[in-house]
Amino acid sequence: MAFVEFRDVSKIYQMGEVEVAAVRAMSFQIEQGEFVVIVGPSGAGKTTLLNMLGGMDSCTSGTITLDGAEVSSFSRKQLTKYRRYDIGFVFQFYNLVSNLTARENVELASQICKNPLPADEVLASVGLADRVRNFPGQLSGGEQQRVAIARALAKNPKLLLCDEPTGALDYETGKAILKLLQDTCRETGRTVVVVTHNSAFCSIADRVIHVREGSVAAVEVNEAPLSAE
Numbered sequence: 597m598a599f600v601e602f603r604d605v606s607k608i609y610q611m612g613e614v615e616v617a618a619v620r621a622m623s624f625q626i627e628q629g630e631f632v633v634i635v636g637p638s639g640a641g642k643t644t645l646l647n648m649l650g651g652m653d654s655c656t657s658g659t660i661t662l663d664g665a666e667v668s669s670f671s672r673k674q675l676t677k678y679r680r681y682d683i684g685f686v687f688q689f690y691n692l693v694s695n696l697t698a699r700e701n702v703e704l705a706s707q708i709c710k711n712p713l714p715a716d717e718v719l720a721s722v723g724l725a726d727r728v729r730n731f732p733g734q735l736s737g738g739e740q741q742r743v744a745i746a747r748a749l750a751k752n753p754k755l756l757l758c759d760e761p762t763g764a765l766d767y768e769t770g771k772a773i774l775k776l777l778q779d780t781c782r783e784t785g786r787t788v789v790v791v792t793h794n795s796a797f798c799s800i801a802d803r804v805i806h807v808r809e810g811s812v813a814a815v816e817v818n819e820a821p822l823s824a825e
């Protein structure tokens with residue numbers, strides 16, 4: 597069994613009388629330790645897919661498994677634990693607590709975890725060893741995203757999920773963030789999934805899942821992915 601499996605997963609949103617099929621009968625797999633890019637135009641269902649994988653949204657039908665556990669049949673209580681212990685989240689707009697320092701932001705997340713990694717160690721691994729005492733407002737966009745990545749990694753999660761992590765950054769800064777995510781995956785063996793509408797990311801992924809109109813249009817496996825530089 598693959599590390600992540602989507603089997604015939606659908607998500608229907610009920611908008612009054614109207615049904616919106618955000619995801620329709622999606623099936624794909626992800627192997628442990630892969631750097632995965634999920635790519636497709638706006639509205640294709642990428643965020644819905646990621647939210648279901650992260651236990652933030654339920655599917656209407658189908659099965660989702662992570663590391664042998666059937667996430668799609670979890671109770672509310674199990675989902676809360678799953679989000680807390682198993683998944684690290686990185687968003688487009690960082691979502692840091694503005695009146696806490698970088699170190700405190702990371703510690704906040706690791707306090708609620710089972711096997712957290714030391715905050716300063718993780719901050720050093722994302723290149724912020726000398727910024728641990730800074731508040732988000734004193735950091736650049738790229739640095740704030742590094743703090744957000746450190747916060748997610750400090751949970752020591754099975755899976756790191758990133759929704760448009762470069763969406764708010766300029767080209768060079770975004771590239772550096774992608775390189776960091778790729779390096780993290782290579783060096784720690786952690787499985788990393790990045791959602792983006794930008795097909796420029798595809799060449800650096802081990803696996804690319806192309807999503808269109810709620811369906812998987814194609815899956816590419818790169819035997820020799822490029823380094824993100």
Ligand code: ADP
Nearest residue numbers: 609616617618637638639640641642643644645
């Ligand atoms: P993407 O991330 O690829 O831009 P989304 O997953 O956000 O796509 O959205 C897929 C489709 O589902 C879109 O048509 C969107 O309008 C719809 N959708 C997403 N979330 C909701 C929701 N909470 N209620 C109703 N429709 C939604």
Ligand code: ADP
Nearest residue numbers: 762765766767769770771774794796797824825
């Ligand atoms: P746009 O024209 O939509 O702004 P760009 O081509 O400037 O798109 O790239 C936007 C994002 O794509 C940037 O955040 C950058 O990080 C990423 N990107 C583009 N090409 C590469 C690449 N070869 N390697 C890594 N990231 C890339």
